[in-house]
Amino acid sequence: DGGITQSPKYLFRKEGQNVTLSCEQNLNHDAMYWYRQDPGQGLRLIYYSQIVNDFQKGDIAEGYSVSREKKESFPLTVTSAQKNPTAFYLCASSILGLAGHKNIQYFGAGTRLSVL
Amino acid sequence: AQKITQTQPGMFVQEKEAVTLDCTYDTSDQSYGLFWYKQPSSGEMIFLIYQGSYDQQNATEGRYSLNFQKARKSANLVISASQLGDSAMYFCAMRDGGATNKLIFGTGTLLAVQP
Numbered sequence: 001d002g003g004i005t006q007s008p009k010y011l012f013r014k015e016g017q018n019v020t021l022s023c024e025q026n027l028n029h030d031a032m033y034w035y036r037q038d039p040g041q042g043l044r045l046i047y048y049s050q051i052v053n054d055f056q057k058g059d060i061a062e063g064y065s066v067s068r069e070k071k072e073s074f075p076l077t078v079t080s081a082q083k084n085p086t087a088f089y090l091c092a093s094s095i096l097g098l099a100g101h102k103n104i105q106y107f108g109a110g111t112r113l114s115v116l
Numbered sequence: 117a118q119k120i121t122q123t124q125p126g127m128f129v130q131e132k133e134a135v136t137l138d139c140t141y142d143t144s145d146q147s148y149g150l151f152w153y154k155q156p157s158s159g160e161m162i163f164l165i166y167q168g169s170y171d172q173q174n175a176t177e178g179r180y181s182l183n184f185q186k187a188r189k190s191a192n193l194v195i196s197a198s199q200l201g202d203s204a205m206y207f208c209a210m211r212d213g214g215a216t217n218k219l220i221f222g223t224g225t226l227l228a229v230q231p
Contacts (some may be wrong), residue, residue: 031217042207043121043161043220050216058218090161094217102149102168103217107161 002027006091006108012056013078013085015115021076021111023091030096032074033105036060037088049074050096078113086115118143120208120222127227129198136183136191137225139208145169148212150191151219152182159185164206167191198229 004025013019025032031050035043045058049068063082067072074093078085089112092105119142129135139189152164167175167182175182183192195202205226209219 033218040223042209042223043219044221045218048216048218056216088159090159092161096217102166103211104151104163104166105217105219106163107153110159112159 004091004093004106006089006111008111009109011105011111011113012116013113016080018077018079019113021078021089021091021113023074023076023106023108024072025074025091025093025095026072027093027106028071029093030071031094031103031108033092033094034058034064034066034074034076035090035092037090043090046076051058085113088112117211118145118148118210118220120210121219122208122222122225124225125223127225129227131200131229131231132197134194134196135198135227137195137206137208137227139191139193139222141189141191141208141210143189143212144208147214148210150182150184151209151211152180152191152193153207153209155207155224156201157204161201161207165193195227200229200231203227203229214227 004102033048034046047066049055065077090110091108094105121140125130142210148169149165154162165177205224207224208222
């Protein structure tokens with residue numbers, strides 16, 4: 001079955017610690033995205049990547065870092081510089097079609113990050 | 117700046133009834149796309165329906181239809197014949213016409229279907 005796999009489902013971070021959230025897709029999509037969701041709010045874009053070895057900051061990139069060494073994988077690191085990391089993190093992917101086309105983003109099941 | 121507004125924090129509907137979830141948007145782009153996603157309590161976001169700004173007809177996908185009123189900048193989701201499994205958060209989102217494919221989300225509407 002094609003899809004997007006996020007791991008772990010739950011993650012705990014200690015003060016001053018970096019943690020990495022995994023996102024893998026087997027949909028052969030070029031583009032991948034990371035969103036953050038806080039309680040009672042919609043999703044906000046952290047980083048996105050349209051091609052291997054290239055990525056761009058989204059609206060709330062401070063305190064986060066990403067890499068895109070393989071087409072299938074787009075891990076997100078929450079660094080110690082992110083002072084309020086407790087949130088639900090969702091990874092998505094899409095084809096990189098023409099502007100104006102559907103280019104639907106498909107999502108993984110998410111990782112819930114809490115601070116100890 | 118682009119913005120999505122969902123003014124209904126929560127809605128109730130009786131099983132088998134139809135329900136409309138409101139969404140208004142703000143953009144200066146001529147080309148854009150509008151999406152609805154469903155988020156059950158498990159957390160994953162499930163794509164429901166898409167409407168392009170140049171589409172002449174309202175989109176439909178099974179029991180879901182999108183009431184697109186371009187002049188009013190509204191893109192309301194209509195769910196017909198509600199089922200208990202429709203109970204979830206529903207998010208409206210907009211993508212601009214550029215190549216980045218970024219989505220802007222509203223704050224969501226929590227729908228509860230009552231038996």
